[in-house]
Amino acid sequence: MDIFASVVLFLSGVGIFLIGMKLMGEHLESNAGKSLRRLFDKLNNNRVAGVGIGIGTTVLTQSSSATTVMIVGFASAGIMSLTQATSIIMGANIGTTITTQLIALKFLGQLFSVLGFVGALMMMLGKNKVKSIGTILAGVGMIFIGMELMGSGFDGIKQEPAVIDIFNTYGDNPIIMFLAGLLITMIIQSSAGTTGIVMSCMDVIGLGPAFYALIGANIGTCITAVLASFGSNVHGKRVAVMHTLFNCIGAILFIIPLSLGWPLADWLIALFPGVPATQVAMFHTFFNVSTTLILLVFVKPLSALVAKILPESKKDRENALRLQYLNDNMLTNGPIAVAQVRKELVGMANLARENLGRASEALMSVDTREKETFEQIETKINFLNKEITKFLVKLASLELSEHDDTKIGTYYHVVTDIERIGDYAENVFEYAEKAKEEDITFSNEAREEMKKLFGLVDKQLEVCINAFAESSLADRDDVEAREDELDDFVIELQDTHVRRLNEGICTPVASSIFLSLTANMERVGDHTRNIYLTMKDYVKDSQNVVVKAVK
Numbered sequence: 001m002d003i004f005a006s007v008v009l010f011l012s013g014v015g016i017f018l019i020g021m022k023l024m025g026e027h028l029e030s031n032a033g034k035s036l037r038r039l040f041d042k043l044n045n046n047r048v049a050g051v052g053i054g055i056g057t058t059v060l061t062q063s064s065s066a067t068t069v070m071i072v073g074f075a076s077a078g079i080m081s082l083t084q085a086t087s088i089i090m091g092a093n094i095g096t097t098i099t100t101q102l103i104a105l106k107f108l109g110q111l112f113s114v115l116g117f118v119g120a121l122m123m124m125l126g127k128n129k130v131k132s133i134g135t136i137l138a139g140v141g142m143i144f145i146g147m148e149l150m151g152s153g154f155d156g157i158k159q160e161p162a163v164i165d166i167f168n169t170y171g172d173n174p175i176i177m178f179l180a181g182l183l184i185t186m187i188i189q190s191s192a193g194t195t196g197i198v199m200s201c202m203d204v205i206g207l208g209p210a211f212y213a214l215i216g217a218n219i220g221t222c223i224t225a226v227l228a229s230f231g232s233n234v235h236g237k238r239v240a241v242m243h244t245l246f247n248c249i250g251a252i253l254f255i256i257p258l259s260l261g262w263p264l265a266d267w268l269i270a271l272f273p274g275v276p277a278t279q280v281a282m283f284h285t286f287f288n289v290s291t292t293l294i295l296l297v298f299v300k301p302l303s304a305l306v307a308k309i310l311p312e313s314k315k316d317r318e319n320a321l322r323l324q325y326l327n328d329n330m331l332t333n334g335p336i337a338v339a340q341v342r343k344e345l346v347g348m349a350n351l352a353r354e355n356l357g358r359a360s361e362a363l364m365s366v367d368t369r370e371k372e373t374f375e376q377i378e379t380k381i382n383f384l385n386k387e388i389t390k391f392l393v394k395l396a397s398l399e400l401s402e403h404d405d406t407k408i409g410t411y412y413h414v415v416t417d418i419e420r421i422g423d424y425a426e427n428v429f430e431y432a433e434k435a436k437e438e439d440i441t442f443s444n445e446a447r448e449e450m451k452k453l454f455g456l457v458d459k460q461l462e463v464c465i466n467a468f469a470e471s472s473l474a475d476r477d478d479v480e481a482r483e484d485e486l487d488d489f490v491i492e493l494q495d496t497h498v499r500r501l502n503e504g505i506c507t508p509v510a511s512s513i514f515l516s517l518t519a520n521m522e523r524v525g526d527h528t529r530n531i532y533l534t535m536k537d538y539v540k541d542s543q544n545v546v547v548k549a550v551k
Contacts (some may be wrong), residue, residue: 002156003156003157003160005156006153006154006155006156006157006160007153007157008153009149009152009153009156010149010150010153010154010157010380011153012149012153013145013146013147013148013149013150013151013152013153013200014146014147014150014188014193014197015146016142016149016151017142017143017145017146017147017150017193017196018143018146018188018190018193019139019142019146019427020116020138020139020140020141020142020143020144020145021099021139021143021147021190021192021193022139023135023136023138023139023142023236024135024136024139024140024143024410026218027475031199033471034430038067044427047083047087047296047299048087048296049087049458050084050086050087050088050090050091051087051088051091051094051292051296052091053091054067054088054089054090054091054092054093054094054095055088055091055092055094055095056091056094056095057070057088057091057092057095058091058092058094058095058098059095059098060247062092063387064092064095064096064191064221065190065221065224065225066332066333067088067089067092067095067191068089068092068224068225068228068239068243069224069225069228069332070329070330070332070336071085071088071089071092071225071239071328072225072228072229072232072236072239072240073228073232073327073328073329073330073332074330075235075236075238075239076229076233076235076236076239077325080188081303082235082238082239082242082303082306082307083299083300083303085239086239086242086246086299086302086303087296087299089225089239089243089246090246090292090295090296091292092291093218093246093247093250093288093291093292094285094288095290096191096192096288097281097284097285097288097289100192100280100281100284100285101231101281101285102143103143103147103192103196103199103277104199104275104277104278104280104281105197113141113144113145113148114141115137115138115140115141116137116138116142116144116145117141117142118134118137118141119133119134119135119136119138119139119140119141120134120137120138121134122134122135122137123135123138125496128402145195146196147196147200149198150196150197150200150421151200154200154201154204172206172208172209173209174209174212174255174258174259175207175212177205177209177210177212177213177216178212178213178215178216179216180216181194181198181212181213181214181215181217181220181397182216182217182219182220183216183220184197184217184220184375185216185217185219185220185221185223186220186223189221189223189224190221190307191217191220191221193216194213194214194217194220194349195214195217195280195281195284197279198210198213198214198280199276199277199280202276202277202280204277206265207265207268207269207276207279207280207283208258208265210267210280210283211254211258211264211283211287212255212258214280214283214284214287215250215251215255215287216251218247218250218251218287218288219244219248219251221245221247222240222243222247224242225239225240225243226240226244228240228328228329232327232329233322234310234311234312236327236329237310238306238307238310241306241309241310242302242306243305243347245302246291246295246302246436248296249291250287250288250291253291253294254287254291258488264283265279268282268283279368283332301392302421304345309457312430318459323384323387323388323391324343324344324345324347325340325341325343325347326340326341326344326387326388326391327345328391328394330394331394331398334395334398334399334400334404334486335400335401335404337391337395337398338395338400338404338407338408338510341391341392341395341407341408341411342407342411342468342469342471343469344384344388345388345411345414345415345418345468346465346468346469347384348349348381348384348385348388348415349418349419349421349461349468350465351377351380351381351384351422352381352418352419352421352422352461353421353427353458353461353462353465354377355374355377355378355422355425355456356421356424356425356428356454356457356458356461356524357424357454358370358373358374358377358425358429359374359425359429359432360426360428360454360458361425361430362374362429362432362451363428363429363431363432363435363450363513363517364442364447364451364454366432366435366436366440366441366442367432367436368429368432368433369431370434371433374425374429378422378425378426378428381418381419381422382419382422385415385416385418385419385422388411389412389415392408392411392412392415393406396408406537406538407538409537410534410535410538411534411539413530413534414468414530414531414534417527417528417530417531418527418531420523420527421461421524421527421528422522424516424521424524424527425524427516427520428520431513431517432510432517434513435510435513438509440507440509440510440513442510442514443500444498445500446497446500446510446514449496449497450514450517452489453486453489453490453493453517453518453521454521456482456485456486456489456519456525457524457525457528459482459485459526460479460482460483460525460529461524461528463475463478463479463482463530463532464479464529464531464532465531467479467532467535468531468532468535471535471538471539472535472539473532473536473539476532479529479532480529482531483525483526486521486522486525487522487525490518490519490521493514493518494515494518497511497514497515497518
């Protein structure tokens with residue numbers, strides 16, 4: 001085999017290997033969406049738990065880079081602290097060693113390669129779940145086929161005199177090997193991919209130099225976090241800096257003793273004789289596990305250091321107009337992004353409820369001193385309406401489960417309903433301003449009626465928002481009964497108000513405000529009920545009753 005054919009074969013192997021990694025990782029991630037959500041829902045300040053979540057997430061996605069991108073997004077959105085993010089990144093570094101161990105199972109290579117054929121058949125003949133599982137199996141098969149092609153191609157390359165001279169001259173140079181691992185990983189953005197390439201070259205690379213290549217790859221993989229942090233706020237950038245700092249410290253902890261003659265390579269050769277791929281995998285695992293164990297106790301000091309390196313600017317602190325739970329980095333994991341949209345919608349709904357309460361109080365007391373605060377919240381609601389809708393459009397273009405697609409379809413309606421509630425709150429505040437301008441005072445009877453009306457609406461909002469946050473239809477009967485009570489009370493208010501107007505107790509201007517108010521509150525109730533009823537499309541209704549949302 002001539003050198004050109006060998007190079008082509010080797011590069012083809014690299015390409016197939018990386019495509020296999022991508023296929024397997026993406027579809028594992030998609031199928032494991034619910035498990036990932038459960039992992040992140042359990043997130044707390046326990047560093048050991050954070051490491052466990054990082055390991056679990058990376059095993060499910062088969063990509064520490066995917067995990068890191070998600071963490072950058074979550075930190076940027078304010079969902080987790082830098083300390084929490086750091087422990088998860090440490091776990092991700094350990095989780096990626098599972099992939100390396102899988103690649104090292106070369107004695108099962110032929111068996112795993114056959115999975116490529118099995119997976120391809122499942123992809124072509126199966127539907128939905130079967131097709132997705134087939135894609136995962138095809139990815140596994142492609143990984144081992146790629147490894148085989150890389151090995152075959154390198155067999156031809158290494159026989160060339162020029163290549164032999166290069167390896168004789170530079171193959172034992174730790175700096176060259178370190179830089180090679182660093183640069184290759186930065187280019188392909190996969191430390192597992194670099195490890196696979198190193199494994200295919202082990203018959204001409206010594207185990208010691210291979211260590212340096214893997215250490216370089218560990219730093220090179222930080223490029224993914226750095227790229228993901230572009231455009232994020234200071235919290236997302238801190239995660240990228242922390243990831244780089246952590247991996248660099250780990251590299252120093254190993255490079256120094258290795259350069260001083262630490263016989264780690266001899267120990268691994270003695271423990272795993274005749275299997276250089278396993279020796280490489282074991283070093284990779286030992287390196288990441290021991291680095292994590294050493295640095296885990298220093299998470300808080302490291303976080304403080306990074307906070308000093310990247311301090312929060314006044315602009316960052318004042319930038320209130322931002323999504324709390326979403327950014328484009330989350331689009332790398334559709335199922336989790338869908339769950340985060342719900343959280344963002346709940347936050348938006350609570351803002352609308354808060355502003356409605358503020359407007360109600362302003363009208364009953366004819367006091368508009370809260371106008372500036374009200375307008376700030378209304379501006380934020382409008383901002384969220386626009387940004388969540390834009391995010392939903394991007395999210396809808398991803399390959400998601402039918403269940404998540406249904407959720408996205410309903411979320412378009414939810415965000416509109418919430419925005420309309422915000423608009424009705426704005427109307428109520430305008431009534432308060434008009435009442436103040438006209439020097440209107442409401443009778444005690446009218447104020448009591450308004451208080452009860454606002455109370456009914458607020459309770460409906462509270463119940464429906466909480467139910468939406470928990471994806472529960474358990475309170476359906478209560479919601480329907482409360483909606484009927486609100487509608488009946490609005491009719492009663494309109495009748496009693498006409499009576500007061502006829503008796504001269506109420507002025508025409510006050511009457512106009514009061515009647516408009518009742519109509520607005522009825523519409524708020526309708527939109528609130530709509531938010532609740534959208535869940536019937538994706539939440540199992542135990543009572544099996546068909547309900548229709550108010551248009």
